[in-house]
Amino acid sequence: xxxxxxxxxxxxxxxxxxxxxxxxxxxxxxxxxxxxxxxxxxxxxxxxxxxxxxxxxxxxxxxxxxxxxxxxxxxxxxxxxxxxxxxxxxxxxxxxxxxxxxxxxxxxxxxxxxxxxxxxxxxxxxxxxxxxxxxxxxxxxxxxxxxxxxxxxxxxxxxxxxxxxxxxxxxxxxxxxxxxxxxxxxxxxxxxxxxxxxxxxxxxxxxxxxxxxxxxxxxxxxxxxxxxxxxxxxxxxxxxxxxxxxxxxxxxxxxxxxxxxxxxxxxxxxxxxxxxxxxxxxxxxxxxxxxxxxxxxxxxxxxxxxxxxxxxxxxxxxxxxxxxxxxxxxxxxxxx
Amino acid sequence: xxxxxxxxxxxxxxxxxxxxxxxxxxxxxxxxxxxxxxxxxxxxxxxxxxxxxxxxxxxxxxxxxxxxxxxxxxxxxxxxxxxxxxxxxxxxxxxxxxxxxxxxxxxxxxxxxxxxxxxxxxxxxxxxxxxxxxxxxxxxxxxxxxxxxxxxxxxxxxxxxxxxxxxxxxxxxxxxxxxxxxxxxxxxxxxxxxxxxxxxxxxxxxxxxxxxxxxxxxxxxxxxxxxxxxxxxxxxxxxxxxxxxxxxxx
Numbered sequence: 001x002x003x004x005x006x007x008x009x010x011x012x013x014x015x016x017x018x019x020x021x022x023x024x025x026x027x028x029x030x031x032x033x034x035x036x037x038x039x040x041x042x043x044x045x046x047x048x049x050x051x052x053x054x055x056x057x058x059x060x061x062x063x064x065x066x067x068x069x070x071x072x073x074x075x076x077x078x079x080x081x082x083x084x085x086x087x088x089x090x091x092x093x094x095x096x097x098x099x100x101x102x103x104x105x106x107x108x109x110x111x112x113x114x115x116x117x118x119x120x121x122x123x124x125x126x127x128x129x130x131x132x133x134x135x136x137x138x139x140x141x142x143x144x145x146x147x148x149x150x151x152x153x154x155x156x157x158x159x160x161x162x163x164x165x166x167x168x169x170x171x172x173x174x175x176x177x178x179x180x181x182x183x184x185x186x187x188x189x190x191x192x193x194x195x196x197x198x199x200x201x202x203x204x205x206x207x208x209x210x211x212x213x214x215x216x217x218x219x220x221x222x223x224x225x226x227x228x229x230x231x232x233x234x235x236x237x238x239x240x241x242x243x244x245x246x247x248x249x250x251x252x253x254x255x256x257x258x259x260x261x262x263x264x265x266x267x268x269x270x271x272x273x274x275x276x277x278x279x280x281x282x283x284x285x286x287x288x289x290x291x292x293x294x295x296x297x298x299x300x301x302x303x304x305x306x307x308x309x310x311x312x313x314x315x316x317x318x319x320x321x322x323x324x325x326x327x328x329x330x331x332x333x334x335x336x
Numbered sequence: 337x338x339x340x341x342x343x344x345x346x347x348x349x350x351x352x353x354x355x356x357x358x359x360x361x362x363x364x365x366x367x368x369x370x371x372x373x374x375x376x377x378x379x380x381x382x383x384x385x386x387x388x389x390x391x392x393x394x395x396x397x398x399x400x401x402x403x404x405x406x407x408x409x410x411x412x413x414x415x416x417x418x419x420x421x422x423x424x425x426x427x428x429x430x431x432x433x434x435x436x437x438x439x440x441x442x443x444x445x446x447x448x449x450x451x452x453x454x455x456x457x458x459x460x461x462x463x464x465x466x467x468x469x470x471x472x473x474x475x476x477x478x479x480x481x482x483x484x485x486x487x488x489x490x491x492x493x494x495x496x497x498x499x500x501x502x503x504x505x506x507x508x509x510x511x512x513x514x515x516x517x518x519x520x521x522x523x524x525x526x527x528x529x530x531x532x533x534x535x536x537x538x539x540x541x542x543x544x545x546x547x548x549x550x551x552x553x554x555x556x557x558x559x560x561x562x563x564x565x566x567x568x569x570x571x572x573x574x575x576x577x578x579x580x581x582x583x584x585x586x
Contacts, residue, residue: 048432050433052585067584070435073433080429082426084429085427089350100339101435
């Protein structure tokens with residue numbers, strides 16, 4: 001439904017989007033992740049035709065170049081960041097205006113307006129001026145206008161930013177619901193949102209796609225940390241010697257000595273190459289055996305739960321990636 | 337076409353709702369009355385007589401003589417936000433993402449401006465025409481020509497104002513630049529009676545105000561003037577839609 005090939009955009013000397021390639025099928029709800037300035041909004045604006053790419057191709061439902069083609073734009077519902085609206089207008093008049101721009105006939109309009117307002121829970125507010133509404137309701141107006149004309153593709157730029165938890169839940173449920181029959185691409189900073197709503201995540205950093213896959217696959221491929229605390233005695237040797245032994249254990253990518261106290265208590269952080277549960281358990285068993293074989297006694301062994309946040313930081317934050325030196329590549333990842 | 341009407345209706349609704357536009361209409365009406373009753377002709381010389389000259393009919397030429405310079409200040413106030421506000425508030429993206437062409441939005445905004453200008457001129461001129469009619473017989477063809485001509489002149493001004501708003505970042509700078517451009521375009525009228533020659537004639541001919549004051553304001557209809565104002569508006573609107581469309585490629 002969405003095809004992107006070699007998409008590139010410069011703002012002066014700054015390269016905002018750098019040779020982006022991806023495609024999204026009908027019925028997929030895809031999360032767009034990335035730090036501020038990673039190029040998410042620029043990419044979304046190019047998908048909607050608000051911005052033309054320097055080079056590269058966008059096609060929506062088989063129609064190329066939304067910047068030039070009104071037919072391509074007719075397939076898209078777009079909620080820009082911060083939901084810009086004509087604030088002096090009444091909700092119903094604003095939606096009516098949008099419906100006319102989309103080309104909904106006069107006869108169809110009342111029904112289309114009601115359906116859009118109802119699906120975002122706006123029915124009781126249609127007679128009010130937009131600037132009298134709370135931020136959550138303004139966001140709903142933005143969402144309602146994106147739904148007008150029943151577009152096949154929805155592009156939502158941070159649809160839940162600045163909303164209270166109840167409103168966030170409502171909008172997430174709505175997006176999940178919409179995703180059953182449409183293609184949805186939504187950007188967010190809230191990682192739990194991606195895990196809850198999206199079947200697939202695209203991570204952008206510095207305008208490049210650094211990861212693409214199912215959130216669970218990315219989490220499992222992103223590695224995990226095993227922290228352990230042991231008591232060493234004269235028999236078991238130094239913390240450094242134990243660290244060297246642990247490094248040789250299968251599936252352990254790196255070992256960092258996190259503490260080495262004079263009373264013989266040492267702590268280690270082990271980076272595992274994979275966070276898949278079975279692999280994690282097997283690696284933990286091997287580590288426990290190795291500690292015992294070394295003659296040290298295990299005090300504590302803890303798994304740090306793998307999260308999308310960790311994957312996100314690994315892929316987008318060089319300092320985090322350096323501190324947690326696990327191979328950044330994974331079967332589902334895209335080499336940066 | 338329905339998209340053009342949708343844009344025009346929205347723009348008109350927003351303008352009529354804006355206190356600034358209502359104030360501008362009131363100010364224009366008051367200023368026009370004050371100029372009409374207390375000052376008489378503006379700077380420069382006209383080749384026609386005015387209300388206060390000894391004539392058998394009232395022509396309202398004094399009022400019409402003031403209109404080009406007044407519209408040069410008021411029209412930019414109407415158009416200054418037409419694109420710069422959209423850009424500032426981010427609503428430009430909502431228009432750009434719709435299956436609408438830039439030209440349709442430009443024409444819609446222009447049509448709304450024209451209706452607004454017609455309302456503004458009616459409110460400002462009706463009391464004066466009524467006063468002139470009360471004082472004595474009115475040259476109705478000159479009155480009708482003056483109003484229609486003012487609308488045509490205003491159409492060109494609206495198109496130029498919208499073009500400058502599309503180029504500007506801020507509404508205020510759009511206002512200042514547009515007012516300056518329109519005043520400069522009016523300024524050749526100062527030459528009338530003082531300078532002659534091909535250059536002065538050329539400058540005069542390029543001035544939209546000249547194509548109003550010399551004919552329509554005196555009740556004369558010249559097809560060439562219609563053509564001049566029409567081409568000016570069409571040219572500026574076309575340029576405006578190109579500027580707006582080019583924003584996608586920024």
